[in-house]
Structure formats: C-alpha cells, structure tokens
Amino acid sequence: MTGTAGARTVRAPHGGDLTCRGWAQEAALRMLMNNLDPDVAERPGDLVVYGGNGRAARSWRDFDAIVDTLRRLGGDETMLVQSGRPVAVFRTHEWAPRVLISNAMIVPEWATLEEFRRLEDAGLTMFGQMTAGSWAYIGSQGILQSTFETFAAVASRRFGGTLAGTLTVTAGLGGMGGAQPLAITMNGGVAVCLEVDQAKIARRMRLGYLDVQADDLDHALALARTARDERRALSIGLRANAAEALPQIVARDVAVDIATDQTSAHDPLLYAVPGLTPEEAGHMRAHDPKTYVMRARASMADHVEALCALLDRGAEVFEYGNGIRVEADLGGFKRAFDYPGFIVAYIRPLFCEAKGHCRWIALSGDPADIAVIDAAMLEEFAGDPSVTRWLRLAGRHVRVQGLPARTCMLGYGERARAGRVINDLVRDGKVRAPVAIGREHLDAGSVASPYRETEAMADGSDAIADWPVLNALLNASSGATWVGVQHGGGTGVGRSVHTGMVVVADGTALAARRVDRVMTNDPGSGVARHADAGYRRAVEFAAEQGIWMPSLDTTVIRDGQGTGEVTP
Structure with missing residues (x-):
C-alpha cells in the first residue's frame, strides 16, 4: 500500500508466501485488498467498491485495523466486523469462521434510507452492497454469467436461441451494469448502453466489456442498425442520461427488441438527475x-415510463434487480x-x-492457475453443455481484474464436486497457491429481497x-472461512437482507472436509427454501438428492402446477 487515506x-x-499466520487469514486479507484494487473498485480512494456506495470498510482507519488484525489472527480465533469496523476477536476453534461480518443491519422500524444516512454520517454503520462489504467482489465478471444466462434465456424464449439480429437498449456501466454489453455480445446481439459517467464508459472499453463509444444518439443508432442488419454482435456506449435518451428513442420509434436497466437506483441520491x-x-x-x-424519483418515473412504452410495442422488458421500479x-x-x-x-x-x-479466486495472483482450474472443470x-460453453466463452472474453x-x-452437488477438484489441484501442487x-450473494437461498430474488414467491x-x-448460520456451522450478513444490497435499505460466504481450499484434508x-450445505439451503415455498421441481429435487x-x-x-398436500 502506498500513499495516504483517500489517495x-x-x-x-501475490504468490505463495504468507503475510498472515495461515491461509484462511491470508485469503481474507487478499480478498479485502482485492476489493480495493484500482483495477477492480469503482472509487477505491473512497473505499467504494461498486454500486455507487458499497464499501469494503467503514474508514481507512478501520481498513488498517482489519489488515493488522488479520495478520495477527490465530487459527482458532474469530474476528467480528461490525459494518466495516473490526470490533473484537474471540477464541473459537479451527472449524469456526476466521471472520464474521454484519453490515448495515438496522432494527426494522428504523430501517429507512433517512435513518441509515443519519447513522452513516455519525460514523456508526456503512453500506456494504453485496460482495463489497463481504470481501468477495471480483469485478464485472462477478455478475457476468448471470447477465449472460438471463440474455440467453431471452434469446431462447423470443429469438430462436440467439440474439443475432436484435437490438438491446439499456443503461448503467458501473460495477454491475458493466457486464451487460459483453453478456449481450456473447449471445450474438447488439447493445446500446447509456451511461452518464465518461470514466465508466472508458473503463468498460479498457477492460474489453464494451466495443465502441458513439458520438451522439444518432451515431449510436446508426452503428446499431448496421450491426443488427448484418447480424453482427456489437456493444455501443453512449454518454447520456437514460431518463432523457430513452424517451427520445421511443419518440423516434426505434425498433428495440429488448430493454432493461442497471443504473444505480437503489438509493435515489445516487441516481443522476437530468x-x-x-x-x-x-x-x-x-x-x-x-x-x-x-427530482431523482421523477426522473426514474420518466425512465421507467419509456421502458413501458417499449414494452407496449412488443419489446422484451425486464428489471435487472436495481430497484428502479419501486422508485419510479x-x-x-x-x-x-x-x-x-x-x-421471476x-x-x-x-x-x-x-x-x-459459484466463483473461485486464485490467491496466487497468477492467471495460469485459473487456466489450470478451467481445464479441470471442463473435464x-x-x-454439461451449459457449463462447458460458459467456461470456454469466459476463457476467451473475460480479462483479469485484480486477483x-x-x-x-453450478447447482446442488455440482458445487461440492467443483470444490473437491480445486482442493485436489492445490494439494497436488498444480496451482501455485490456495484458492x-x-x-x-444473488443466490437461491441467501437472499430475502421482494423486489428481486424473492419477488412473487409462490407462497407469498x-x-x-x-x-x-x-x-x-448454516455456513458458519459448516466450516466457512468467513461469513457475512448484510442489509440493503441490490435493491436498497429496507428492501433486502442477504448473506455471503467464502471457504478456502488449501489442499489439506481439513480443507477438503x-x-x-x-x-453442499450452502446451495442445499436454496433447494430447501424453494421446496418449502411449494415449487414442484424443488420438492422433487430435494427428494432426489x-x-x-x-x-x-x-x-x-x-x-400453478397443481395444488394439494405433498408427500415426499
């Protein structure tokens, strides 16, 4: 680390040498630091990782204290982190997590944006988004496959299995939204991506997620029409405010096939008012x-009204989980x-x-380790054609950000298989360091978010x-290396509770267990959540497994698949 706070x-x-007392602690330290790598974070000088205000630590002083504690932490000790501040270390045992994190948790009656801001201004809490405050962010790749699979589902449902010859209009090229252009072109489509911040457009182009930048709306639409007519994949960035540009696209009667949005809308103070x-x-x-x-909510109303106008004209329109519908x-x-x-x-x-x-991070910092793991996973x-297709596409298109x-x-059973493969590679010295x-956090059993993951559950x-x-609690009991519980990520304060975990594969027999x-248990809780809600496939799958x-x-x-008492 160089410089002073804020700079x-x-x-x-990198490498195989420890700076902490064990690889569990070393992994937490490297992942925390990786969150703030300038190639990974949106505003690392402000400790903001992504999502406009998702932080890795409450302050630089707290960051330094976390780092110092991790370097001194024993293999039978657990550090408690309260909203980005390390508050205590307790003696536990080797199976216990080395770190337990809770971010922005507020008693429900007080869980409003206004009260959160007051507490944040008083230095008492911080917003951790999802993987920012739980030290597990890996750049835009973290959401890329979900975005890719979403657009693949659109392609399968509406366009014969490919987005070739289609135009998608969207907005937001930050840490999450920045995955959109590459996900669309990987499915063969054309994308016009609106973004108010020139630095974010430049960043996505530098990282290979965005192909070109247009001079203005006319230029963007001309590039899009040509590529669409040629059935050539192309992503186009345009510096514009979506609340202004989308109504213009509607007024021009542009033939839009798909429309969505990934601006920072979970907190209206982050939304760019025209x-x-x-x-x-x-x-x-x-x-x-x-x-x-x-004013921000009025602008979001204009933004969403334009999306509904495209919906009325037959476009496939969906929210990608940023909470803009409720704000509109x-x-x-x-x-x-x-x-x-x-x-939904x-x-x-x-x-x-x-x-x-599922994700794995090479703590060695060596891209060759990921190539070795990719090859093992392909075998x-x-x-599984969906897994192998993705791994080959990712190997070609995804550039390294930080570690x-x-x-x-991967699903239940598959994640455990992947974990065993990785731990064996570490044990056998085929990768340079533990993984x-x-x-x-966007997962089957780890989120309560009525405007995203748990919207319209079958049982209400x-x-x-x-x-x-x-x-x-299950992950902490099962041997996770660190576990985080957070409030507000994705759709905003008062609207979600979610959890994340990391477990370190260091090649030992204990790590294998x-x-x-x-x-096994982490995704298993997702099966249980959906089976308990009455989804027939989840009920059947739980019985099968x-x-x-x-x-x-x-x-x-x-x-909708029939009602009646279920006997497993």
Missing part, C-alpha cells in the same frame, strides 16, 4: 437531499411494475436446483428474511 493504492499480495451539473448535484445532495430525492412508482408512475424482474422471468427455475454463481463437467477469478453457474471459493413469502439468516460441507425436509409433510404446491 493510497491497495493491491493484494439538468444538473455534477457540482450542482453534489451541492443539492449535501444541502437539500429531500429535493434531490424528489414512488415518483408517480403507476405502471412501474408492468414488467417483471429478471429472477428467467432464473427461478434454476434456483429450484440451487443453480447459482469434470464434460457432460484472477472465474465464475460458473478462495465463494459465490455471488417474499419478505421472509429467516432464510438468509439461516443460510449464514470444510469445502465439501460448505459447498436426499435433502431431509420435515416441512414437506405439509407443503402445498402453489406454483
């Missing part, structure tokens, strides 16, 4: 936040929920088998937050 550069150590310079916006946010929020509704547009969230529309059937975003999952990593959508294995349990808490236990669920004795199938 320092943070990069994770007509304000950055200086004016910053002044209003600081001195008149109520007016800013009112608060802004006065009452058709905001006319189009679905992407989980495309992903929930996968959740019934706990298919989600292990040779009979080399790979994501792969951290985790997942996106959208807001039941027991499930992510149970998931965290911990990896197998965690990578031998997951013991006493609740199935009285569970009712509620998802």
Whole structure:
C-alpha cells in the first residue's frame, strides 16, 4: 500500500508466501485488498467498491485495523466486523469462521434510507452492497454469467436461441451494469448502453466489456442498425442520461427488441438527475437531499415510463434487480411494475436446483492457475453443455481484474464436486497457491429481497428474511472461512437482507472436509427454501438428492402446477 487515506493504492499480495499466520487469514486479507484494487473498485480512494456506495470498510482507519488484525489472527480465533469496523476477536476453534461480518443491519422500524444516512454520517454503520462489504467482489465478471444466462434465456424464449439480429437498449456501466454489453455480445446481439459517467464508459472499453463509444444518439443508432442488419454482435456506449435518451428513442420509434436497466437506483441520491451539473448535484445532495430525492424519483418515473412504452410495442422488458421500479412508482408512475424482474422471468427455475454463481479466486495472483482450474472443470463437467460453453466463452472474453477469478453457474452437488477438484489441484501442487471459493450473494437461498430474488414467491413469502439468516448460520456451522450478513444490497435499505460466504481450499484434508460441507450445505439451503415455498421441481429435487425436509409433510404446491398436500 502506498500513499495516504483517500489517495493510497491497495493491491493484494501475490504468490505463495504468507503475510498472515495461515491461509484462511491470508485469503481474507487478499480478498479485502482485492476489493480495493484500482483495477477492480469503482472509487477505491473512497473505499467504494461498486454500486455507487458499497464499501469494503467503514474508514481507512478501520481498513488498517482489519489488515493488522488479520495478520495477527490465530487459527482458532474469530474476528467480528461490525459494518466495516473490526470490533473484537474471540477464541473459537479451527472449524469456526476466521471472520464474521454484519453490515448495515438496522432494527426494522428504523430501517429507512433517512435513518441509515443519519447513522452513516455519525460514523456508526456503512453500506456494504453485496460482495463489497463481504470481501468477495471480483469485478464485472462477478455478475457476468448471470447477465449472460438471463440474455440467453431471452434469446431462447423470443429469438430462436440467439440474439443475432436484435437490438438491446439499456443503461448503467458501473460495477454491475458493466457486464451487460459483453453478456449481450456473447449471445450474438447488439447493445446500446447509456451511461452518464465518461470514466465508466472508458473503463468498460479498457477492460474489453464494451466495443465502441458513439458520438451522439444518432451515431449510436446508426452503428446499431448496421450491426443488427448484418447480424453482427456489437456493444455501443453512449454518454447520456437514460431518463432523457430513452424517451427520445421511443419518440423516434426505434425498433428495440429488448430493454432493461442497471443504473444505480437503489438509493435515489445516487441516481443522476437530468439538468444538473455534477457540482450542482453534489451541492443539492449535501444541502437539500429531500429535493434531490424528489427530482431523482421523477426522473426514474420518466425512465421507467419509456421502458413501458417499449414494452407496449412488443419489446422484451425486464428489471435487472436495481430497484428502479419501486422508485419510479414512488415518483408517480403507476405502471412501474408492468414488467417483471429478471429472477421471476428467467432464473427461478434454476434456483429450484440451487443453480447459482459459484466463483473461485486464485490467491496466487497468477492467471495460469485459473487456466489450470478451467481445464479441470471442463473435464469434470464434460457432460454439461451449459457449463462447458460458459467456461470456454469466459476463457476467451473475460480479462483479469485484480486477483484472477472465474465464475460458473453450478447447482446442488455440482458445487461440492467443483470444490473437491480445486482442493485436489492445490494439494497436488498444480496451482501455485490456495484458492478462495465463494459465490455471488444473488443466490437461491441467501437472499430475502421482494423486489428481486424473492419477488412473487409462490407462497407469498417474499419478505421472509429467516432464510438468509439461516443460510449464514448454516455456513458458519459448516466450516466457512468467513461469513457475512448484510442489509440493503441490490435493491436498497429496507428492501433486502442477504448473506455471503467464502471457504478456502488449501489442499489439506481439513480443507477438503470444510469445502465439501460448505459447498453442499450452502446451495442445499436454496433447494430447501424453494421446496418449502411449494415449487414442484424443488420438492422433487430435494427428494432426489436426499435433502431431509420435515416441512414437506405439509407443503402445498402453489406454483400453478397443481395444488394439494405433498408427500415426499
């Protein structure tokens, strides 16, 4: 690390030498630092990793204290991190997590944006987004496969299995939205991506996620029409405000096939209001936040109204989980929920088998380790065309950001197999150092988010937050290396509770047991969550896999596939 608070550069150590007392602690340290690598984070000088305000630590002083504690932490000790601040270390045991994290948790009656901001300003909490505050962010690749699979589902449902010859219009090229252009072109389509921040456009082009930048809307649409007519994949960035540009696209009667959005909308203070310079916006946010929020919600209403106009013309329209529909509704547009969230529309059937975003990170920092793991996974999952297709595409298109990593959508049973493969590679010296294995918080059993992951649950349990808490407790009991419980990520304060975990494969026999236990139980809780809600496939799958669920004795199938008492 160099420099001073707000200006320092943070990069994770590389190689096989320890700077901590064990690889569990070393993994946590490297992953925390990787979150703030300038090639990974949006605003590392402010400790902001992604999502506009998702932090890795509450302050630089807290960051330094976390690093110092990890370097001194024993293999039978656990550090408690309260909203980005290390508050205590306790003696536990070798199977216990080395770190337990809780971010932005607020008693429900007080869980409002206004109260959160007051507490944050007082230095008492921080917003961890999802993988930012749980030290598991890996750059845009972290959400790339989910975005890819979503657009693949659109292609299968509407366009004969490919997006070739189609035009997608979207907005937002930040840490999450930046995956959109590459996901669309990997499916063969053309994308026009609106973004107000020139630095984000330049960043996506530099990382290979975005192909070209247009001079203006006319130029963008001309490039898009040519590529679409030639059935040539192309992603086009345009510096523009979506609340202004989308209505123009509607007014010009542009033939749009797919429309979505990934602007930072979970907190209206982060949304870019048209007509304000950055200086004016910053002044209003600081001195008149109520007016800013009112104007932001009105702008989001315009934004979503344009999306609904495209929906009315036959476009495939969905929300990609940023909470813009509820903000637009608060802004006065009452058709905001006319189009679905992407989980309801495309992903929930996968959740019934706990298919989600497993990820592994080479702590060595050597991309060759990821290549070795890719090759082993291609062999292990040779009979699964979706897994092998993704791994080959990712190997060709995904550039390294910080510590080399790979994501792969794997289900119950498959994640444990992947974990065993990775631990064996470490044991046999085929990779240079241990590997951290985790997942996106956006998973089958780790989130309660009524505007995203748990929208429109079959049994009406959208807001039941027991499930992510149970998931965290189960992971901590199963041997995860660190576990985080967080509030507000994705769709905003008061609207979600979610959990994440990481387990380290260091090649030892103990690690093999911990990896197998965690990578079985963690997705297993997702199967249980959906089976308990009455999804027939989840009920069947739980029985097939031998997951013991006493609740199935009285569970009712509620998802339109018939109703009645279920006997496993």
